[in-house]
Amino acid sequence: MRGSVNRPPTPEAEDGRQDQHLSLQEIINIKLVESGEKERLKELLRERLIECGWRDEMKELCRSFVRKKGKNNVTVEDLINVITPKGRASVPDSVKAELLQHIRSFLGSAAL
């Protein structure tokens, strides 16, 4: 990235990252991203959530929230905060199971 006079000094966190003992979850995440698998899984998830109507329900939740608050009084952050818990709770089990299955088989094939 281009250098900038405004750039604050490099904090310790960046250096510290390499030395830190990474949790299993973090390692898996890095592997998923680097191989491109995470993006494929995201696309699969997106497709499933559209098919079962989950996205439409979230849209409707957002719309009713905006109607209630008035469209000039709502930020993206508000919307995210409102629908995240409901969204997470309403993901169908079949979708969760399918994604877990994909991750499991990915881990099986990837050398950890």
Added chain:
Amino acid sequence: MSMSSVKSPYTVPPPCNHLASYKLKNGLAGYTSLQEYLRIAPNGKPAISKPDSKAPGCSSCNGSHQRLYLCLSCNWISCIDHTLSHTRSSLGHEIAVDIERAELYCGTCRDQVYDPDFDRAVMCKYIREMMPRGRNGFEGISIISERSSKRRRLVPGLDSDFSVSKQLICSGDQRAKSCYPLGLRGLNNLGNTCFMNSVLQVLLNAPPLRNYFLNNKHNQDACRKASADRFCLLCDIDVIFSAVFSGDRSPFSPAQFLYSWWQHAANLASYEQQDAHEFFISLLDGIHEKEGKAKDLNKDGRDCQCIAHRVFSGLLRSDVTCMACGFTSTTYDPCMDISLHMDTNSSLSADSPNKANKSSGNNMGSSSSTLIGCLDLFTRPEKLGSDQKLHCQNCQEKQHSLKQLSIRRLPLVLCLHIKRFEHSLVRKASRKIDWYLQFPFSLDMGPYLSSSIVRKRFGNRIFPFEGDESEISSEFEIFAVVTHSGMLESGHYITFVRLRNMWYKCDDSWVTEVDEKTVRASQCYMVFYVQKMLYYKANEELSCIPISSQRDAFLPVVGCC
């Protein structure tokens, strides 16, 4: 930008103070330098990524489960919490970019912000990236926003005033006033011909066709002289129009028309029940063939001007996107109608509240038991199977692809055909899908236009897309529904037509007035919509038909009133 008279699909929101001061200070430099890191994600959407493939994470907490933002002033990547604290601690570092979506964010307003210059920078990169290898569906897009708006005028003759020139048309005596509007007459069943009668009733009440025939645009004498061919479907339809609008209410037998159609569709010439949709398409084809020959149209790709095409022809756009590199190839195909599948997928779990079906199809409990749901399904991106990998010009090899349909140009009259008859070659069996399908009386086709569909693909952008400037309204009003009842082999077609907001049931020889509820509850097979403007114009015209006392036109007969 668009002319003031045209409804623009978006308005440019004014920038917040922070965005405005960022622009004052940096101009477009920040956006242009960002272009280097813009890439196209496999789903076709623009995103920002670092040159190395390291997993992007917040520079402060390494978190990657929230949205990540890139500060435009110092290129710091942070999660939302650290973006907000970064904004507070560093003066002037308010504006950031959502790296997954390539959309602007203001840390002080704590909200998404919009800048046409930014979106132009994103889209330019995209176009530049894809253009050398092909048009990528961006024909006609100019990066400079000067563009001539192509006015598509309504075809003359179809929207002309209802100047009643035919002397046969008269309104008769007092009794007629309390009776049905002109243009309603039963059609006798000539032997399993309800499929034909139902479609004829639609054509008799399609405003552009009514204007065309009643204004004598197809002159039978001229036609007979011009062509040696004894059979002309348009002449026969003209005969039917004259008969139906004559004021005589006794059921009419369209025998001459049936015979003519048998000449055209020899394989379907029998007294067996036929499929109404198949008949409809075959009829339009017959009209096109005859008129195409007569007018000696040039074949250099110009739009056909036969009446069938002028009324029913639209243009479909098909985009196939390579899932590896995002490259999209676009093709256009004309269509005379749209055939819609009903979705077999189940909706969400039972404990989600099933709200009553209002106008929106965005309803969880019954995602596809509405016509809107079917249209959503029609324009949804479809992942092509592994056995359908297509060759990508960019990657130079076969890749998994995503296909998406949209409507480039809407017709004057829109025929939506519901695929209720399933023919399985594997099982060598056919079946009928009886599910109820809710359909609206007013339909806005805006979300299914190519401009809307393509626009959505790139995220929330302030950017003019091809087709945005179209002056054709996308609002339609229903005027006819062909319904099918019974089983596959032995069913019955009837048509409901809407005149001046009253509904009439046309069941072969019998025409009766019915309630709106009856129509809504029916099992629709083909739903016909006309552009709203034409519908309301036609309604006005219906109310001012001149009265002539040439003959006692109203006879109390079976089948009417």
